[in-house]
Amino acid sequence: MAQPLTDDRRFTRNAGLALAAGFGLVLVALILVAMTYDNARRLNDRVEHTHRITDNLSQLILAVERNETATRGYLLSPAPLRIQTRRDALARIGPLLTDLRRQLADNPEQARRLDALRPLIREQVATTETLMGMALAGDFTGAQAEFGRRVLVRRIEDIRAEIGKMQAVEAELLRQRIARESGNRDILQAILLLTALLFMAVGVATYLLVRRYTSDLAAARDRLHLLNTDLEAAVAERTADLRRANEEIQRFAYIVSHDLRSPLVNVMGFTAELDSANWQIAGLIDRVEKENPDLLTPADRTAALEDLPEAVGFIRSSTQKMDRLINAILDLSRQGKRVLAPQELDMKEVLTDIAHSLDTLATERGAHFVVEEPLPTIRHDRLAIDQIFSNLMENATKYLVPGRPGVISVRGKLRGKRAIFEVQDNGRGIAPEDTERVFELFRRAGAQDQAGEGIGLANVRALAYRLGGTVSLRSALGEGSTFVVDLPVEFAEEGKIK
Amino acid sequence: MNAQQPVRIVMVEDDEGHARLIEKNIRRAGISNDLTHFLDGTSALDYLFNNPEGPAQNGPALVLLDLNLPDMSGTDILAKIKGDERLHRTPVVVLTTTDDKVEIARCYDLGCNVYITKPVNYESFADAIRQLGLFLSVIQVPDVEA
Numbered sequence: 001m002a003q004p005l006t007d008d009r010r011f012t013r014n015a016g017l018a019l020a021a022g023f024g025l026v027l028v029a030l031i032l033v034a035m036t037y038d039n040a041r042r043l044n045d046r047v048e049h050t051h052r053i054t055d056n057l058s059q060l061i062l063a064v065e066r067n068e069t070a071t072r073g074y075l076l077s078p079a080p081l082r083i084q085t086r087r088d089a090l091a092r093i094g095p096l097l098t099d100l101r102r103q104l105a106d107n108p109e110q111a112r113r114l115d116a117l118r119p120l121i122r123e124q125v126a127t128t129e130t131l132m133g134m135a136l137a138g139d140f141t142g143a144q145a146e147f148g149r150r151v152l153v154r155r156i157e158d159i160r161a162e163i164g165k166m167q168a169v170e171a172e173l174l175r176q177r178i179a180r181e182s183g184n185r186d187i188l189q190a191i192l193l194l195t196a197l198l199f200m201a202v203g204v205a206t207y208l209l210v211r212r213y214t215s216d217l218a219a220a221r222d223r224l225h226l227l228n229t230d231l232e233a234a235v236a237e238r239t240a241d242l243r244r245a246n247e248e249i250q251r252f253a254y255i256v257s258h259d260l261r262s263p264l265v266n267v268m269g270f271t272a273e274l275d276s277a278n279w280q281i282a283g284l285i286d287r288v289e290k291e292n293p294d295l296l297t298p299a300d301r302t303a304a305l306e307d308l309p310e311a312v313g314f315i316r317s318s319t320q321k322m323d324r325l326i327n328a329i330l331d332l333s334r335q336g337k338r339v340l341a342p343q344e345l346d347m348k349e350v351l352t353d354i355a356h357s358l359d360t361l362a363t364e365r366g367a368h369f370v371v372e373e374p375l376p377t378i379r380h381d382r383l384a385i386d387q388i389f390s391n392l393m394e395n396a397t398k399y400l401v402p403g404r405p406g407v408i409s410v411r412g413k414l415r416g417k418r419a420i421f422e423v424q425d426n427g428r429g430i431a432p433e434d435t436e437r438v439f440e441l442f443r444r445a446g447a448q449d450q451a452g453e454g455i456g457l458a459n460v461r462a463l464a465y466r467l468g469g470t471v472s473l474r475s476a477l478g479e480g481s482t483f484v485v486d487l488p489v490e491f492a493e494e495g496k497i498k
Numbered sequence: 499m500n501a502q503q504p505v506r507i508v509m510v511e512d513d514e515g516h517a518r519l520i521e522k523n524i525r526r527a528g529i530s531n532d533l534t535h536f537l538d539g540t541s542a543l544d545y546l547f548n549n550p551e552g553p554a555q556n557g558p559a560l561v562l563l564d565l566n567l568p569d570m571s572g573t574d575i576l577a578k579i580k581g582d583e584r585l586h587r588t589p590v591v592v593l594t595t596t597d598d599k600v601e602i603a604r605c606y607d608l609g610c611n612v613y614i615t616k617p618v619n620y621e622s623f624a625d626a627i628r629q630l631g632l633f634l635s636v637i638q639v640p641d642v643e644a
Contacts, residue, residue, distance in 0.1 A: 261595045265616050266515035269623060
């Protein structure tokens with residue numbers, strides 16, 4: 001399970017990085033598009049600029065030629081229209097030149113040419129001015145002669161040639177700029193295409209990722225659901241197994257202890273028969289001793305009057321002890337089968353009752369109980385609680401330090417959903433290495449000077465476990481012991497943890 | 499009705515030692531009735547129902563019954579006796595080691611007349627058997643023909 005998880009994590013990280021990179025690329029592409037577009041606009045401006053220059057040049061040559069033609073025409077056939085035409089043409093030359101000068105400021109070569117053109121045009125205009133002046137004064141013949149002499153035509157051709165050169169330069173520039181513009185457009189198209197592709201790629205990747213995550217999520221949810229169901233089933237199965245095992249153990253304990261009793265009845269019974277037979281023999285020995293002492297050896301006497309009764313006595317006491325142990329196991333297994341019936345228990349009442357019932361015994365042993373209030377109210381099986389506390393309290397009176405009056409304090413408090421009770425004595429205490437052992441069946445601690453089978457505490461612990469609680473022990477040798485009973489305030493159904 | 503026909507004691511007990519102790523103590527109580535002992539349930543049932551000498555065919559009887567038998571449970575025998583028309587009036591004394599309350603209640607439900615737990619303490623045991631002897635000497639066992 002761990003391996004796919006790290007793989008998943010790596011995938012998620014890589015996918016995230018790839019997506020971020022994709023979006024980054026898209027951003028770069030967009031910036032490129034913007035830049036290329038800007039460049040295209042600038043290039044376009046340049047092309048327009050060139051167009052305008054070419055246009056202006058054409059208009060300039062047109063205006064110069066018009067002036068020339070109008071002047072010549074007037075000389076041949078003076079008409080006021082021609083004067084007007086000429087004036088219009090002349091009026092345009094000045095602004096056109098200014099315009100061109102400004103427009104060609106970025107192109108020193110063309111600007112130089114324009115500067116070279118200026119004196120030519122000025123000279124030509126001055127010539128037409130002179131001719132026109134003569135014609136207006138009525139000297140047509142003189143003007144015509146002057147016209148022939150001044151070779152106006154050649155001058156205009158120079159101008160035409162010069163402007164033609166400039167136009168050629170501009171045409172070349174235009175060609176270059178258009179080429180550059182179209183190159184730029186190609187780049188823009190490529191970038192746009194690339195961006196579109198990128199967009200698509202990122203989109204597809206995002207879609208796939210989202211789909212993968214969604215299906216992963218759905219699968220995880222399904223698996224979780226399945227696991228939950230499985231877990232519940234597994235827990236139920238285990239619980240059933242445990243319960244079965246527990247029942248098995250109880251049945252086993254019951255059957256074993258029960259079947260052990262049967263031979264014990266025989267041992268006890270025939271021991272009693274032996275005993276009564278022995279009385280007969282003892283009587284016989286007595287009679288023989290009186291009537292014919294010679295028949296009797298000391299060994300016969302010892303066998304009949306000492307060895308036999310001693311043997312019978314040991315058999316009997318051992319069998320009785322065995323019987324008590326078997327009964328204890330039977331009791332324990334029977335208690336395990338008992339159905340618990342929880343009810344409200346005022347612990348002050350319960351513990352005071354127990355203290356009262358044990359009072360006589362405690363006084364005999366030189367101890368007394370102190371039930372400290374307040375005590376909580378809990379909800380548990382009455383009999384089980386009674387057994388737990390009467391066992392602990394009776395135990396406390398049992399192991400006192402000789403000469404020290406026994407004081408047994410019982411107290412209790414609530415801590416959250418737990419009720420914690422303490423049974424404290426000032427008796428002889430239990431050695432640290434024995435604090436767990438005392439809870440084991442048939443085990444006891446310290447000097448074995450009190451009657452008992454070592455069952456009480458085992459029973460107390462078993463009962464506390466059944467009620468969902470624990471019993472623990474704090475003790476210092478010679479100072480006393482404190483048994484701590486930690487129970488849930490309310491008894492939950494057995495085998496269920498609340 | 500033949501009131502003088504002696505009551506036969508039928509003991510079903512798989513433990514020979516127990517059987518011996520029971521018989522000894524019954525005799526000590528002064529009971530001298532015939533006592534027939536069976537070690538398992540099958541032969542006991544056969545005697546009870548089919549033997550010409552047995553109580554179903556001939557004369558009144560009292561059954562001392564142990565519950566833990568090798569071949570069947572004593573409660574099965576009890577149920578068979580109490581379910582039979584000829585035998586259902588025969589007193590049955592369950593004498594066993596089991597002191598489980600559920601088991602005792604079940605035996606009484608099935609119609610057992612007396613339930614005695616074999617005490618391990620021999621004095622109590624002997625005492626119980628002798629009292630049973632006294633009980634045997636005073637009860638009037640109904641004749642099967644009655």
